[in-house]
Amino acid sequence: MKKEHVHRSRAPELMRRTHSVVTPGNHDGVHLGHRALINAAKRTADAHGWQTLAMCFEPHPTAVLAPERAPVLITDMNRRVEILKGAGCDDVVVLPFDSEFSKMTPDQFVQRVLLDACDAKGVVVGPDFHFGHKRSGNIVTLRQWGQREGFSVELVEPVMFEGDAVSSTRLRRILSEDGNVEDAAVMMTRVHETTGLIVQGDQRGRELGFPTANLEVGPLLLPKDGVYAVVARLLDETGSPLLHGVANLGNRPTFGAGRSVEVHLFGFDGDLYGKRMRVGFVARIRGESKFDGLEALREQIDRDCDQAKNALQQRNPDLVRWI
CATH class of the missing domain: 3.40.50.620 (HUPs)
Structure with missing residues (x-):
């Protein structure tokens, strides 16, 4: 531009x-x-x-x-x-x-x-x-x-x-109150997105076997807290491929660790710290939950990944073209 x-x-x-x-x-x-x-x-x-x-x-x-x-x-x-x-x-x-x-x-x-x-x-x-x-x-x-x-x-x-006028106000409501990223994507002709700098986290995801990129994002609208199937792209690398993953937005109630935006990228093992990444929300998987222990959380994340992969296989490629 x-x-x-x-x-x-x-x-x-x-x-x-x-x-x-x-x-x-x-x-x-x-x-x-x-x-x-x-x-x-x-x-x-x-x-x-x-x-x-x-x-x-x-x-x-x-x-x-x-x-x-x-x-x-x-x-x-x-x-x-x-x-x-x-x-x-x-x-x-x-x-x-x-x-x-x-x-x-x-x-x-x-x-x-x-x-x-x-x-x-x-x-x-x-x-x-x-x-x-x-x-x-x-x-x-x-x-x-x-x-x-x-x-x-x-x-x-x-x-x-679906019977109502498309508007920015309606988009804000269905995203923030419902986490309905699927309808939002139809109304915008592209998936809702956020962009942020990848910063050092507390490494809990890595300890669980699901390393995450922790995003420091700006004051723009995020979907309702929960788990989402996402696509992502690194912005500062020419020809960066479209990546698939699962993201968690919220307060991490199992650990009481505070609000965060964390993305686990499937099959990715590179160094991401200090890089900018754009993340597109393809489908909502579930809301935030608190688990009794690490093993229960690990099993749920495993299920989340399976559901996210299935949702991403069915995605409309036109809706992720702007990521």
Whole structure:
């Protein structure tokens, strides 16, 4: 990903390239709903030789306006930009959101951001899109501006999955409350992931015969505590293969050892300390449990590995392509 494709300034001279069709939003998780917006924007842009732009805000506006209600993010901004471009965007505009930005009126947002900065000839949004100070701008406001300034406004309805709209809020809920990584993967068209630095652990896994990589992860959303079938890849090694394994997320109640993210990689025996690894959650195996002794725990881990291997054999390869 080229750094010049991520614009972190509202200065028009940094963002103007050519006419564009813009889809603004947070795009956290880059799910099916976001992809429907991108596809609609791309159809119009390609028909006229314009560029397809996604627009994101950093930090999440709620983190500025109501920090106590700020959501835990599914994807950080660098990864989000990478996935948005992979979904069909020619470019991604990342706007720094602060209290000053939040005070823009809807008219100022359209003039300064959409017209002056992005040279928008089309805007593609969902039905709940609001913009400007206190979310006072809406689809009607946007269409009035479009008629006056000569840009189109396309409304894309939500994408439904099993009777409900796909949304970042829904993804956060099913991941954190249910550990439902399987449905999350369908809604994102890829497995949910975390990335971290491999650090020294307490070696308990090795003592049990199942050495683990202990991940130091950032403040992004993790699935509900439990055991998962995973795929993984080392990020700092060219041509690193896709690895299979089983991961434990949680407090390790048998040992009372505190919260951790541990990954046992099948058939891997190399040195991992100090390396970065991306882990994708393919299937939930079970919740956290406390065992009476080491032998009972060892037997359960053995069963977990068998279940994880079976789940990984049945995985959809398209869902792990981003790991």
